[in-house]
Amino acid sequence: MHISWKKLAIALAILPFVVVLAAWIGFFNVGASSGHWKITEWFLHLAMRSAVRTYALAVDVPEALPRHAIQPAAGHFARGCAICHAAPGEPRSPVVMRMLPQPPDLAGTVGEWSDAELFRIVKHGVRFTGMPAWPTQERDDEVWAMVAFLRELPSMDEATYRDLAYGERLGTAAGATETLPQALADCARCHGEDGFGRGPAIPVLAGQSEAYLLESLRAYAEEGRASGLMSLPAIAAGPQLWPDLAKHFAALPATQPGGSGDPALVRRGKEIAERGVREANVPACLGCHGRQDRSPLYPSIAGQPAPYIETQLGLFRAGKRGGTRFGHLMANAAKGLIDDDIRALAAYFSRSAAPSATATR
Numbered sequence: 001m002h003i004s005w006k007k008l009a010i011a012l013a014i015l016p017f018v019v020v021l022a023a024w025i026g027f028f029n030v031g032a033s034s035g036h037w038k039i040t041e042w043f044l045h046l047a048m049r050s051a052v053r054t055y056a057l058a059v060d061v062p063e064a065l066p067r068h069a070i071q072p073a074a075g076h077f078a079r080g081c082a083i084c085h086a087a088p089g090e091p092r093s094p095v096v097m098r099m100l101p102q103p104p105d106l107a108g109t110v111g112e113w114s115d116a117e118l119f120r121i122v123k124h125g126v127r128f129t130g131m132p133a134w135p136t137q138e139r140d141d142e143v144w145a146m147v148a149f150l151r152e153l154p155s156m157d158e159a160t161y162r163d164l165a166y167g168e169r170l171g172t173a174a175g176a177t178e179t180l181p182q183a184l185a186d187c188a189r190c191h192g193e194d195g196f197g198r199g200p201a202i203p204v205l206a207g208q209s210e211a212y213l214l215e216s217l218r219a220y221a222e223e224g225r226a227s228g229l230m231s232l233p234a235i236a237a238g239p240q241l242w243p244d245l246a247k248h249f250a251a252l253p254a255t256q257p258g259g260s261g262d263p264a265l266v267r268r269g270k271e272i273a274e275r276g277v278r279e280a281n282v283p284a285c286l287g288c289h290g291r292q293d294r295s296p297l298y299p300s301i302a303g304q305p306a307p308y309i310e311t312q313l314g315l316f317r318a319g320k321r322g323g324t325r326f327g328h329l330m331a332n333a334a335k336g337l338i339d340d341d342i343r344a345l346a347a348y349f350s351r352s353a354a355p356s357a358t359a360t361r
């Protein structure tokens with residue numbers, strides 16, 4: 001067949017206008033009731049899977065998934081994901097079943113994806129589907145915690161899930177956070193009734209300086225401190241409840257740190273805490289954190305879980321840990337730390353007793 005190149009060129013040139021005209025007169029049905037055409041569905045799936053696969057190539061996968069942080073990830077899943085994706089014992093709502101595309105029950109589908117692919121989907125979300133991105137792009141550690149949780153999901157029974165996501169006060173916190181008792185029940189899902197934290201990824205709130213707790217809640221809600229896990233509960237509680245929440249946790253008795261660590265590591269940590277690392281411009285930590293007359297915005301570090309301390313120091317060093325208006329002081333202090341210092345400091349502070357000094361309030 002003889003093709004007239006000229007005619008073909010003209011046809012191609014006017015095609016975009018035809019498509020726009022068709023869209024303008026309402027030719028394309030954007031209603032979700034009738035589903036996609038088979039070909040559209042095929043194409044969208046192909047595009048989504050291929051994009052995830054390709055972008056996942058650039059993801060740096062950690063040696064081991066952070067299983068120690070599964071608890072807060074489960075707590076977040078219960079509020080931020082289960083409504084669309086179901087959870088053990090909690091089916092998707094009938095409303096969600098009519099979404100297009102329908103969010104899958106993840107217990108049945110996570111096996112189809114690699115760790116890097118899950119990371120990519122959870123961090124960035126999926127356009128045109130309603131699947132949201134992680135609330136902050138600064139916290140890869142939190143996204144990995146969610147991936148670690150998702151890996152366990154297919155084999156997780158209802159009791160285990162409910163314990164991880166809701167803790168002891170099963171059912172009392174049905175999502176509402178309007179009154180102080182409701183908000184406290186929400187906090188307890190991750191921080192425990194005693195404020196000690198339900199696992200090593202959670203900071204101890206019990207006995208912490210009230211001013212620091214209050215300003216930290218504000219920082220999470222106003223994005224001065226990036227955390228997808230904490231921004232949701234801080235915003236849900238709201239500024240009118242923050243002062244009472246801070247007062248409540250500050251008044252609880254502090255933890256009694258215990259356990260033995262590698263003595264050499266603890267010794268090295270103590271040395272840095274007391275004297276700093278002169279050649280790397282690391283100041284003595286206790287110069288700020290150990291003083292009785294310190295500002296109430298300098299938190300107590302003693303007795304915090306080692307993994308939590310390590311994460312926070314890593315974030316400060318990378319310039320990703322905001323905080324209160326004094327946060328920049330700490331970012332400076334952490335700049336010169338190497339990984340071994342961080343491990344040693346975490347070992348030392350997690351085992352040292354909370355300073356009898358409650359800072360001046």
Ligand code: HEC
Nearest residue numbers: 048080081084101102103104109121122126129130131132
């Ligand atoms: C508003 C509903 C909604 C919420 C909330 C939501 N998602 Fe999704 N998610 C979706 C939809 C819709 C898809 C399907 C995308 C597709 O098929 O292309 C999806 C896809 C996924 C996938 C890929 C699964 C697969 O097999 O296709 C993962 C993993 C996932 N979501 C994890 C999460 C996590 C973790 C959260 C909470 C942090 C979350 N989602 C919150 C709607 C949601």
Ligand code: HEC
Nearest residue numbers: 072075076186187190203213216217227229230233237245
């Ligand atoms: C889904 C789990 C979860 C819930 C629910 C939760 N938290 Fe948190 N909280 C965390 C995690 C994880 C962190 C550490 C976040 C980070 O890396 O900055 C944290 C950190 C904090 C901090 C900062 C402490 C410090 O030492 O810097 C405060 C204050 C806090 N939470 C208060 C609350 C209050 C008050 C509530 C209830 C309204 C609450 N949290 C609910 C998981 C949770």
Ligand code: HEC
Nearest residue numbers: 283284285288298299309312323324326327329330333345
């Ligand atoms: C100049 C004073 C100063 C020095 C020196 C200092 N810090 Fe801090 N540190 C702070 C302040 C202020 C904060 C609170 C940051 C914020 O606003 O959230 C903080 C926060 C922290 C936190 C986070 C606590 C939490 O609950 O999230 C850790 C961990 C910490 N410091 C450890 C150290 C270590 C280890 C050293 C020594 C290498 C050190 N700090 C030196 C002022 C200091």
